[in-house]
Amino acid sequence: MGEAHRLPDLSGPILRVSGLKRFFDVSRPLLNRLLEGQPRQLLKAVNGVDFEIGEGETFALVGESGCGKSTVANLAAGLYAPSAGKIEFEGVDIATLSRRQMSPYRRHLAMIFQDPYASLNPRWRVQRIVGEPIRAFGLLSDRRAIARRTAELLQQVGLSPADGEKYPHEFSGGQRQRISIARALASQPRFIICDEPTSALDVSVQAQILNLMKGLQRRLGLSYLFISHDLAVVRHMADHIGVMYLGRLCEKGPADAIFSHPRHPYTRMLLDTIPDIEMTGRRRIPVSGEIPNPIDPPMGCAFHPRCPLANQRCRRERPELAPLSGGALAACHASLAGASWQPDAPPE
Amino acid sequence: MPGPLLQIAHLRIAFDTRRGNLVAVDDVSFDVHRGEVFGIVGESGAGKSLTGQAVIGLLEPPGRITAGRIRLEGRRIDNLPYARMRRLRGKQIGMIFQDPLTSLNPLYTIGRQLTETILTHRNMSHAQAREHAVRILSDVGIPAAEKRMEHYPHQFSGGMRQRVVIALALCVNPKLVIADEPTTALDVSIQAQIIALLKQLCEKHATAVVLITHDMGVIAEICDRVAVMYAGRIVELGTVRQVVKHARHPYASGLMGAIPSLRHRQERLNQIEGSMPRLAEIPAGCAFHPRCPEAFAKCRRRRPHLIEIQGAQVACWLYGEKA
Numbered sequence: 197m198g199e200a201h202r203l204p205d206l207s208g209p210i211l212r213v214s215g216l217k218r219f220f221d222v223s224r225p226l227l228n229r230l231l232e233g234q235p236r237q238l239l240k241a242v243n244g245v246d247f248e249i250g251e252g253e254t255f256a257l258v259g260e261s262g263c264g265k266s267t268v269a270n271l272a273a274g275l276y277a278p279s280a281g282k283i284e285f286e287g288v289d290i291a292t293l294s295r296r297q298m299s300p301y302r303r304h305l306a307m308i309f310q311d312p313y314a315s316l317n318p319r320w321r322v323q324r325i326v327g328e329p330i331r332a333f334g335l336l337s338d339r340r341a342i343a344r345r346t347a348e349l350l351q352q353v354g355l356s357p358a359d360g361e362k363y364p365h366e367f368s369g370g371q372r373q374r375i376s377i378a379r380a381l382a383s384q385p386r387f388i389i390c391d392e393p394t395s396a397l398d399v400s401v402q403a404q405i406l407n408l409m410k411g412l413q414r415r416l417g418l419s420y421l422f423i424s425h426d427l428a429v430v431r432h433m434a435d436h437i438g439v440m441y442l443g444r445l446c447e448k449g450p451a452d453a454i455f456s457h458p459r460h461p462y463t464r465m466l467l468d469t470i471p472d473i474e475m476t477g478r479r480r481i482p483v484s485g486e487i488p489n490p491i492d493p494p495m496g497c498a499f500h501p502r503c504p505l506a507n508q509r510c511r512r513e514r515p516e517l518a519p520l521s522g523g524a525l526a527a528c529h530a531s532l533a534g535a536s537w538q539p540d541a542p543p544e
Numbered sequence: 545m546p547g548p549l550l551q552i553a554h555l556r557i558a559f560d561t562r563r564g565n566l567v568a569v570d571d572v573s574f575d576v577h578r579g580e581v582f583g584i585v586g587e588s589g590a591g592k593s594l595t596g597q598a599v600i601g602l603l604e605p606p607g608r609i610t611a612g613r614i615r616l617e618g619r620r621i622d623n624l625p626y627a628r629m630r631r632l633r634g635k636q637i638g639m640i641f642q643d644p645l646t647s648l649n650p651l652y653t654i655g656r657q658l659t660e661t662i663l664t665h666r667n668m669s670h671a672q673a674r675e676h677a678v679r680i681l682s683d684v685g686i687p688a689a690e691k692r693m694e695h696y697p698h699q700f701s702g703g704m705r706q707r708v709v710i711a712l713a714l715c716v717n718p719k720l721v722i723a724d725e726p727t728t729a730l731d732v733s734i735q736a737q738i739i740a741l742l743k744q745l746c747e748k749h750a751t752a753v754v755l756i757t758h759d760m761g762v763i764a765e766i767c768d769r770v771a772v773m774y775a776g777r778i779v780e781l782g783t784v785r786q787v788v789k790h791a792r793h794p795y796a797s798g799l800m801g802a803i804p805s806l807r808h809r810q811e812r813l814n815q816i817e818g819s820m821p822r823l824a825e826i827p828a829g830c831a832f833h834p835r836c837p838e839a840f841a842k843c844r845r846r847r848p849h850l851i852e853i854q855g856a857q858v859a860c861w862l863y864g865e866k867a
Binding site: 426432 | 734
């Protein structure tokens with residue numbers, strides 16, 4: 197697949213998210229608020245996010261805990277209703293649909309979760325778990341046909357049809373994640389939301405699962421929304437990347453552009469924090485500070501207290517995503533003004 | 545000073561269970577030198593944490609040491625009575641665990657926890673201990689240390705809490721620190737800060753560190769030497785460069801290949817088929833042979849022991865007599 201030179205998709209993206217917001221009310225109870233004279237407090241978990249995912253593509257959202265990436269995943273899956281904005285699946289805004297109107301679309305949206313221990317019903321046999329979406333969506337009615345399809349799904353993810361007789365506890369973490377993938381594939385979705393699918397796994401097992409997911413994508417033409425905090429995993433999987441910080445995208449673009457020329461200081465910082473396994477001895481920007489409290493984010497650019505390039509403007513005015521050369525967009529006053537430092541300077 | 549700081553020889557840790565005696569760590573030997581950062585890396589169930597717990601005498605029953613010796617500065621510490629081990633722990637050997645919340649008492653201010661630790665192990669007045677505690681808190685990068693002394697653990701963020709735990713481990717200048725997955729629960733940007741801090745402090749105080757982790761990247765960042773464990777055994781031991789760049793054991797090299805690279809994008813990651821055996825089902829011969837692409841007849845029959853090749857040690861028949 198040629199990642200960088202993909203032609204514009206004439207049939208439009210499979211998923212388009214625009215102006216997406218989700219706020220959570222984290223105020224203290226009404227009585228306390230009245231007595232203590234406190235205002236309402238809103239946690240702006242997702243505060244204006246736009247992206248598109250093309251057919252057969254992987255879009256990855258990266259960021260640290262609390263940046264809102266999982267909330268976006270849950271919004272896209274329809275598990276939360278957005279506070280504002282649109283989630284268009286093949287041109288239809290699924291956020292405005294009622295439960296019943298949503299159901300024909302739900303079949304095409306599947307989800308894989310992080311914890312393969314919590315996401316499988318321990319009392320069900322694997323064949324029932326994997327067969328459930330087929331029954332729920334009424335794709336097949338004949339019991340034997342369902343059994344045949346389940347066996348086929350298990351084989352597709354590298355398990356044997358005989359494993360259908362077992363319970364989840366009889367499997368290792370990696371095998372359980374395979375079961376989750378088989379279940380996600382059962383309704384023949386076109387789009388799968390993967391929320392940290394390999395974060396709970398050991399590296400050798402992670403490699404198995406990532407290879408499996410890539411293989412399935414190629415064979416079945418799936419599109420992925422891939423949520424991860426691990427940039428190396430994202431590098432391996434994604435065609436396009438969005439970097440999130442405190443509920444907003446701070447950089448977005450083709451994976452190759454972002455990894456070779458990160459523009460936003462936060463992206464650079466994230467890349468620099470990754471332990472240097474190639475042991476090149478490259479000099480890196482020292483990281484400082486921690487993520488601010490999302491209930492009370494900083495004025496202006498949310499990243500400015502940690503940013504080495506921050507200037508007066510960054511403290512006052514919030515930067516919007518703006519296109520840069522190389523096809524990426526970054527929300528940064530300083531990068532646009534051409535400020536930079538030398539992250540790849542050779543060590544002394 | 546003669547001899548290594550920590551010597552572990554033929555350590556074996558077993559669990560007595562209803563299903564019989566399960567050997568979780570088998571014939572593990574290594575030395576840690578003064579001021580060295582020694583890494584133990586492996587996947588879940590490899591026995592790396594148990595090895596660390598054995599050194600600090602905190603193995604949870606029914607796990608126990610059934611063979612082997614652990615020596616600190618030449619003196620055996622694996623058979624010390626509880627009270628003596630307790631004195632040693634903290635004073636000579638500090639500990640840092642994965643979850644900073646479980647290593648801090650939620651009911652005491654961190655100032656009290658630090659001064660108490662210092663007073664237990666060092667001959668200081670209360671005022672001196674407090675002064676020392678403030679100094680060490682600012683050493684680990686906690687702003688406004690004086691004020692923070694009065695705070696409780698829940699008032700700190702995850703990264704700051706781990707800094708407090710590091711301060712607690714280092715406040716009595718131990719010779720050795722056992723750090724068991726110290727950065728696993730933290731965000732990447734915080735992880736980098738904590739690794740840098742640990743490295744800098746141990747250099748400053750010449751403290752040796754045994755760093756236990758599943759993350760090869762962390763090992764590559766700060767360790768001098770590293771042991772790769774699989775199914776309770778060390779399969780490869782050498783300098784970080786030897787192991788990360790030129791792993792010899794098929795498991796170690798497979799593990800390195802399974803890590804996605806930031807530099808270039810591969811179409812497919814190298815994968816090791818199967819998964820680590822359960823303790824009750826460790827295969828005969830080399831424990832890795834069922835998953836090993838290069839296994840041959842001898843691997844199924846006889847267990848390889850660590851042999852020395854160009855300064856590194858590898859337990860693999862590919863490097864021994866083939867027959």
